[in-house]
Amino acid sequence: MKIYPDTKVYIFCPHNSVSGGPDALHQLCHYMNNGGIDAKIVYFFSGVTQCAQRFNKYNAPIMSYQDIEDESKNIIVTPESSTCVLHKYSNMRKCIWWLSYGFYDGLRSGTGRAKIRFKNLVKRFLNIFRVKKKYQIIPALPIKITDDIYNYCGSQYAYDKLKERGYKNVEMLVEPLSLDFIHEGMEKNLSSESRSDVVLYNPAKPSKIMEKLLKRQDIRFQPIQGMSLPEIIALFRRTKLYIDFGEFGGPERLPKESVYNGTCLLVGKRNAAVNDFDVAIPDKYKVEDFNNEELVVSKIKDILDNYDRYIKDLEPFRQKIDQLEENFINDIKKFFVKEET
Numbered sequence: 001m002k003i004y005p006d007t008k009v010y011i012f013c014p015h016n017s018v019s020g021g022p023d024a025l026h027q028l029c030h031y032m033n034n035g036g037i038d039a040k041i042v043y044f045f046s047g048v049t050q051c052a053q054r055f056n057k058y059n060a061p062i063m064s065y066q067d068i069e070d071e072s073k074n075i076i077v078t079p080e081s082s083t084c085v086l087h088k089y090s091n092m093r094k095c096i097w098w099l100s101y102g103f104y105d106g107l108r109s110g111t112g113r114a115k116i117r118f119k120n121l122v123k124r125f126l127n128i129f130r131v132k133k134k135y136q137i138i139p140a141l142p143i144k145i146t147d148d149i150y151n152y153c154g155s156q157y158a159y160d161k162l163k164e165r166g167y168k169n170v171e172m173l174v175e176p177l178s179l180d181f182i183h184e185g186m187e188k189n190l191s192s193e194s195r196s197d198v199v200l201y202n203p204a205k206p207s208k209i210m211e212k213l214l215k216r217q218d219i220r221f222q223p224i225q226g227m228s229l230p231e232i233i234a235l236f237r238r239t240k241l242y243i244d245f246g247e248f249g250g251p252e253r254l255p256k257e258s259v260y261n262g263t264c265l266l267v268g269k270r271n272a273a274v275n276d277f278d279v280a281i282p283d284k285y286k287v288e289d290f291n292n293e294e295l296v297v298s299k300i301k302d303i304l305d306n307y308d309r310y311i312k313d314l315e316p317f318r319q320k321i322d323q324l325e326e327n328f329i330n331d332i333k334k335f336f337v338k339e340e341t
Contacts, residue, residue, distance in 0.1 A: 001093060001150060003338045004073050008038050010063075010092075012078040012085055015043035015052070020253040021079055021099050023055065024154065024175040028077070028097070030058035031332055042068065044085065057179050075336075080104040080158075086143040094143075095150040097173065098158040102249025102271065106142035152335065155250045157272035173331050176324035177257060180229040186322050187237050187262040192307040195240045198222045199300060200263065202254050205246030207268070212293050219300060224254065236261035240307045241300065245290045247271060251278035260321045264303045264310050266296075280317045285310075 003009075009032060013025040025041065032039035040061045041051070049062050068076075070091045077095040078085050081103040086094050098104070145151070145167055152173035153159040162170045176182060201210060203223040214221055222239075224232060236242070242258035245268035252272070259265050265281055268290030272278040279286070289295055303310050 001075060001095070001336055003037055003075075003336050005340070007073050007075065008040065008069060009075045009077065009336075010040055010042050010068055012042050012044055012076065012082065014079075014082075015046045015048050021081070021103075022052070023178055023253075024099055025077075025079065025097070026051075026055040026058040026060045027175055027178075027328075028332075029060040030179075031329055032336070033059070033061070035329065035332055036338060037332075037336060044082070083142040083145070086149075087141075093150070094148070095152060096145070097152045097154065098162065098250075099154045099175075100250035100272075101155070101158040101161050102247055104142070106145075150335075155272050156275050156277035157248075158250065160275075171331075171335060173335065174251070174324060174328065176328045177253070177260060177321065178229065181233065181257055181260060182325055184233055186260055186318060189237070190262050190308075190311050192240065195238055195262070195307065197304045198239050199304070200224055200235065200239055200242040200258065202244060202246070205244060207245040207290075209245045209268070209291050209293065209296060213296065216297070219297065232257070233261055236263055239263055241266065241303050243267070243300065244273075245287070245296075248273040248279070255279060256321050259314050259317055262311065264307060264314060265317075266299055266303060280320055282313050285313070 009029075011025050011029050013022050029039045029041050040063045042063060042065050045065050047064050047066065049064050051060060051062050068074075068089070070089045072091050072093070074092045075095060076086065076089055076092045077097055080096055080098040080100065083096055083105055086096075143149075147168040150169045150171075151162055151167055152171055153162065154174050156172070159170060159172055198220045200222055201224070203225055213219065222235075224235070227235065236258050240263060242255060242263045243266045244252065244255055246252075248267070248271040250272050255265055255267065259281075264285070265279075266285050266287065267273045267279060267281075269283075269286035269288045270290070273286055287296055287299060
């Protein structure tokens with residue numbers, strides 16, 4: 001896409017959310033501005049113009065939807081969970097950033113899809129009703145993805161799904177880790193002597209197997225919740241294993257963050273965790289029969305007992321994660337090309 005000297009890029013982002021998706025959207029804004037592109041975050045139709053505190057590190061300019069210039073020289077970017085916002089703008093060039101596939105607001109079937117769409121709609125209308133001066137009624141239906149819409153994919157999984165649907169203008173654009181992790185750098189101490197046998201998991205990604213595992217007395221589990229990013233980094237650096245048997249609608253951040261900081265990784269083999277790009281670990285760390293409790297337990301205990309040997313298998317993935325920021329910057333330059341005249 002051509003970036004003219006007076007082009008503005010509007011990146012739509014959920015307000016009052018501190019998950020990986022909003023972090024990635026602020027990152028995109030950050031790296032675009034660093035590269036000389038005039039990009040701004042728009043907190044949907046809330047009218048909020050103050051950056052969420054957690055994202056201050058990105059120095060992302062925030063603007064109200066009321067100040068958007070719907071002109072052909074400008075560009076709008078929205079996550080796949082909110083393609084319906086594109087209905088409001090007829091002149092700007094449109095981009096969808098597929099940070100996952102499972103949260104696409106156009107999915108009409110599958111486990112949990114209706115609940116996801118309902119939650120997205122509730123959040124969106126809450127934002128609409130917060131507008132004091134003027135109500136904004138936006139069609140709730142996702143936009144029809146036409147050939148003039150650009151699709152950037154944060155995962156190989158999303159890329160393959162879009163290609164299967166026959167969409168045009170599909171490219172890979174994989175975000176790096178949060179700046180907190182990048183500034184801290186990749187953990188070099190990979191000795192089991194400084195790490196505990198506590199097994200980390202994300203309670204925001206429930207699964208049937210986790211319900212069973214958490215009832216066991218022979219393994220200690222710790223949820224990652226209610227902590228600052230520095231606290232999470234410190235936790236990763238003193239534990240041996242992170243597990244994730246959730247949906248994997250995208251490559252997920254916590255698995256990458258944990259491996260970057262020296263944990264081993266065990267996941268359920270489904271969705272984005274199936275391919276070798278999104279979760280680039282040897283197949284033995286991807287459990288196909290992930291609802292088999294005894295199989296999962298045996299793998300967990302084996303990894304805890306043999307951390308020093310198994311962590312070496314994850315070194316290629318650690319190096320790949322370490323290169324994400326450089327690749328992301330280069331991809332932005334490749335896909336958003338500045339025109340000098």
